[in-house]
Amino acid sequence: xxxxxxxxxxxxxxxxAALPLVPVYARLANDPFLLTLFTRIVIMALAAVSxxxxxxxxxxxxxxxxxxxxxxxxxxxxxxxxxIYSGLVQWPVALAASALFALVIGALSLRTRGVYFIMITLxxxxxxxxxxxxxxxxxxxxxxxxxxxxxxxAPLDLSNKIQFYYLCLALLYGGTYFVWRLVNSRFGxxxxxxxxxxxxxxxxxxxxYRYKLVCFxxxxxxxxxxxxxxxxxxxxxxxxxxxxxxxxxxxxxxxxGGMASPLGPWFGALVLLVLEEALSSITxxxxxxxxxxxxLIVLFARGGIDGMLRTIGGRRA
Amino acid sequence: MSEPLLKVxxxxxxxxxxxxxxxxQLAIARGELHAVIxxxxxGKTTLLAQLSGQLRPDSGRIYFDGRDxxxxxxxxxxxxxxxxxxxxxxxxxxxxxxxxxxxxxxARSGHSFRFWRNxxxxxxxxxxxxxxxxxxxxxxxxxDLASALSHGEHRQLELAxxxxxxxxxLLLDEPMAGLGPEESARMVEMLRALKAELTxxxxxxxxxxxxxxxxxxxxxxxxxxxxxxxPADIRANKxxxxxxLGEQEAAHG
Numbered sequence: 001x002x003x004x005x006x007x008x009x010x011x012x013x014x015x016x017a018a019l020p021l022v023p024v025y026a027r028l029a030n031d032p033f034l035l036t037l038f039t040r041i042v043i044m045a046l047a048a049v050s051x052x053x054x055x056x057x058x059x060x061x062x063x064x065x066x067x068x069x070x071x072x073x074x075x076x077x078x079x080x081x082x083x084i085y086s087g088l089v090q091w092p093v094a095l096a097a098s099a100l101f102a103l104v105i106g107a108l109s110l111r112t113r114g115v116y117f118i119m120i121t122l123x124x125x126x127x128x129x130x131x132x133x134x135x136x137x138x139x140x141x142x143x144x145x146x147x148x149x150x151x152x153x154a155p156l157d158l159s160n161k162i163q164f165y166y167l168c169l170a171l172l173y174g175g176t177y178f179v180w181r182l183v184n185s186r187f188g189x190x191x192x193x194x195x196x197x198x199x200x201x202x203x204x205x206x207x208x209y210r211y212k213l214v215c216f217x218x219x220x221x222x223x224x225x226x227x228x229x230x231x232x233x234x235x236x237x238x239x240x241x242x243x244x245x246x247x248x249x250x251x252x253x254x255x256x257g258g259m260a261s262p263l264g265p266w267f268g269a270l271v272l273l274v275l276e277e278a279l280s281s282i283t284x285x286x287x288x289x290x291x292x293x294x295x296l297i298v299l300f301a302r303g304g305i306d307g308m309l310r311t312i313g314g315r316r317a
Numbered sequence: 318m319s320e321p322l323l324k325v326x327x328x329x330x331x332x333x334x335x336x337x338x339x340x341x342q343l344a345i346a347r348g349e350l351h352a353v354i355x356x357x358x359x360g361k362t363t364l365l366a367q368l369s370g371q372l373r374p375d376s377g378r379i380y381f382d383g384r385d386x387x388x389x390x391x392x393x394x395x396x397x398x399x400x401x402x403x404x405x406x407x408x409x410x411x412x413x414x415x416x417x418x419x420x421x422x423x424a425r426s427g428h429s430f431r432f433w434r435n436x437x438x439x440x441x442x443x444x445x446x447x448x449x450x451x452x453x454x455x456x457x458x459x460x461d462l463a464s465a466l467s468h469g470e471h472r473q474l475e476l477a478x479x480x481x482x483x484x485x486x487l488l489l490d491e492p493m494a495g496l497g498p499e500e501s502a503r504m505v506e507m508l509r510a511l512k513a514e515l516t517x518x519x520x521x522x523x524x525x526x527x528x529x530x531x532x533x534x535x536x537x538x539x540x541x542x543x544x545x546x547x548p549a550d551i552r553a554n555k556x557x558x559x560x561x562l563g564e565q566e567a568a569h570g
Contacts, residue, residue, distance in 0.1 A: 186423055186431040186439070193420045196409040203369060203407075204482060205395035205424035214430065 008309035012263055015270075019169055023162045035161055041273045042168045043229045046175050048253040048265030050222035055251065056259035057183045058215050059195030063118045064105070064125025065250050068098045068220045070242030072227020074132055077144040077237040081137075087150030087158070091228050098224025099217050101128070106216035110209060122244055133239040143238025150232055158232055168229050172266075175222055180262045182218070191215050192260075256297060258306030267305040320383055322347045322486060322516050323368070328377035330363055330540075337363035338374065339540040345486075345533075350508070350517045352527045355537035356560070361520045364537070365488050368518070369401040370394045381486070395424065398485030402475040402492060408463045415459040417474060418446035421481040449481040453507060469500035476507065486516045493523040505529060528552070536560070 019042070026035040047069055054060040075094035084090065109120040133141045149158040158164045182188050194201045194208045201208050231237040240246070249272070257268025275293070279286035301308040325343040329336075337360040345351045353361050366372040368379060370391035379387045386394055409417050419442045423429055426441060436442060450456045453473040458466065466474060472492055479487050492508070493501050505526050511517065512530070521527050527534065528548050535545040536557050544554045551557055 181433055181435075184435045184437055185433055186429040186436040186442075188432075189416070189420055189423060189436045190429045192412065193409055193416075196411050197407060199371075200403075200407045200409065201420075202391045203371065203395065203401055203403075204421050204478065205392040206429070207390075207392050211429065 007312045008306070011267075011309050015263070015266060020166075023165055032161075035165055037273070037277060039161070039165045039168055039233055040230075041269050042165070042172050043226050043233060044250075044253065044273060045266045045269035046168070046172045046229070047223050047226035048250055048257065048269050049172070049176050049179055050219045050226065051250045052254045052257075052259065052261075052265045053179050053182070053219040053222070054216055055254050056261070056264070057188065057195065058191045058212060058219075060110070060212065060216065061114075061118050061251075062121040062216075062219075063244065063247050063251070064121035064123075064128075065219075065223055066244070066246035067101065067105075067125035067128045067242045068223035069227040069230055069246065070128060070132065070237070070239065071098050071101055072224035072229075073231035073237035073241055074138070074144070074227075075224075076150060076228050076231040077146050078138055080146050080148055080150075081144060085148050085151045087152045090150050091225070094224050094228040095221050098227070099221040102217040102220025103213070106213045106220075110212050110216060122247070125242055125247055126244055129239050129242045129244075132242070139238070141239060143236055143240070146231060146235045146237065149235070150228070164232065168233075171225065171229065175225070176262060176266070179222070183260075183262075187211065187214070252294060256294060256304050258304030261304070261306040264304055264306040271305060319347065321345055322382055323518070324380040325368075326378045326380070328364075328367065328379065329375045330360075330367060330372065331375060336360075336540040338367065338377075341377065341537075341540065341542060343535060343542065343545075345516060345518060347516055349532045350512045350519060350530055352519045352521060352531035352534045353537060354521065354524070354527055354534060358539075359537040360540040361537060362490060363540075365401060365490050365518070365520060368488055369399060371401075392424075395482065395484075398483075399488065400479040400482040400484035400486070401488040401490070402479045403490055406468075406471040406475060408471060408474060408478075410462070410464040412463060413459065414455060414461055414463055414466065414474060415443065415446055415450065417463050418449050418477050418481045419443060421478040422446050422449075425482050445483075446477075446481055449477040452480060453477045454503070469496050472496060472500070472504065473507075476504075480511070484515065486518065487511070489517060489519045489521075491521055492519070493521055493526055501526065 022038045023035055026032060051062065051065045054062055072094040075097050076090045079090045079093060105121065105124045109117055112120055132138065138144045152158070156163065158167065183192065190201070190206055190211045194212060198208050230241065253268035253272050254265055256272060257266065258264030275290055276286065279289050297304070303310065321344040323345040325341055328338045328341040330338040341364065353364065355361055363372065367374050370389060374387065378385060381397055381399060386397065409420065422442050422445045423436070447456065447459065450459055453476050455470060455473050455477060458470065463474065476492065492504055496504060501523065508517070508530055519527070519530065531548055533546060534548055534551045536543050536551060538560050543560060544551060544557045
C-alpha cells in the first residue's frame, strides 16, 4: 500500500486545520454570524461524539441523548439564576448531574434490548422534558435566560465570542481524543465486542451489563459538558433542548457522519447544521429537501460520510 | 481413582412438554475426552448450555472440580476454566480475527475497566492470541475480518478462542459440523493434540471422529443417558444400536 493521495485523510486534515481558522475568516469577511454558526456546530459535534460512543461503538440505540444537553444546560442556568456564576461550580455540577441521570436511566434501560431500549431511553428523556417544563421558578415551558455566562479565572472570558469558540473547539478536540483512546482500550474492546455479539461476550466471561452501564454513563457525562457549553452559547436554556426530536437530530448526525468512526460525528454535525442553515435561507419548507437528501445518503453511503470518503479514497489508492 | 473434573447429578430440564434432560448423570474424569452422542433432539446442546451456564437446570447439581457450580453465571464458570465453543458459529464478525481471539484472552486477564492504554498493541493480549491462532493454523489470516473467513476457518477460529481462554475443560458443540472431509481430518488431528492437555466434552454427530477420538462415550436419547462406556462397549451395546447407531447406519446404507 502506498500512501498515495487519500481523499479521506485529506478531508480530515482539512477539517482539523480549518476549524481553528474560522474566527479569523469570520473577522476578515466581517461575518459574525459565521462564528455563531460554527460555535454551535462544534458544540453539537461534541454531543454527537458522545452519542457515537454508545450508539456507534456500543450498539446502544439511545433515543434520549438530548436529555443530557438539557441537564448540563439547566445545571448552568439554574445555578446562574440562584446567583452562582463560577464555572468551577457550575460545570462540575453539570457533569455530575448528567452522570447521575445516565446511571439511573442506564441501570434500568440496559436490562432491555432492541426496541424496548429505544422506547425506555426515549420515555426517560421525555420525562425529564416535562419535569423541567413544570418548574415555574426556572421559567417552565418558556425557558430560562442566562444573564451571565460561566465565570472562570482571569484571562478566560466566555463572553468573548472568539475565546468561547476556542474553548469549545479545545473541548471537542479533547473529547474526541478521549473517546478515541477509550474505544481502543481494553474497556473499549469489551464495548465493541458486546455490540458485535453479546451472548458470546458473556460466554467467554464478561459481565457485559457493567461495561455497558459505565460506557453509558461516560457518554452521558460528556454530553452534559456539551449541554453546559450550549447553554452558555445561547445565553438561554429551555425544555425544548431535550425534546425527543433533538435526540433524533443527534442520531442523524452520528449515522450521517458514519457510526463508529472517530471523526464521523464531526462530519455529521457540520453537514447537517450547514444544510439546515443553507436550506432554511432558501425556503421555509427546507425540511422537505433535507429529508430526502438524508435518506439518499443513508441508503447509498453505508457508513455515512466517513464511509463514503473511505470508498473514494480506496479507489484512488 | 481421583474425583472426576465434571460431575452432573440428576440434572433435569424441561421446555413445556419437551424433556431435554431427565435425571441426567454424567462424570468426566480429568484428562478424558468424553463424547456425548445421540439422535437429534436428544438434549445434547441443552446439556452444554446448562454446563456452560447459559441455561439454568430445573433441578439437579453440576460440580466442577468438586465445587458446586449449578447456580454460577456464565462468566464465573468461564473464570474457573470452563470454555465452550458454539455449534452455530458465534463470533465477532465485524472485528478482526486477531481481535476475536484477543477478546477471549482479555476475558481471562482480570477486569477490563482499563480505559487508556491501547488494547490492540498490548502484548499481554496479542501474544497469547497469536499463539492460539498459530496452534489452529490461522496465523496468516489474523488481520482479516472474521466475516471474511470460510466456514471451516470459522470452526478453527472458534477453537482458537476456546484455547485462548486457557481453559481446564473444553465444551465443544459439533466442531465438525459442515466441514469437508479434509477440514474434518484436520480438526480431528487438532483435537487429538489438545486431548493431551485438556479435559474435553465433545458433542458430535460425526461417528468416525467420535470413535477415533473418544476415551469414553455417553449416549443420550430424549434427555436420558442410555449407555456410557468405552467406545468398544458402546459399539457392542444393543440398546445403543437399536436407538441410534443402527438407525444411522440404516440411513447411511
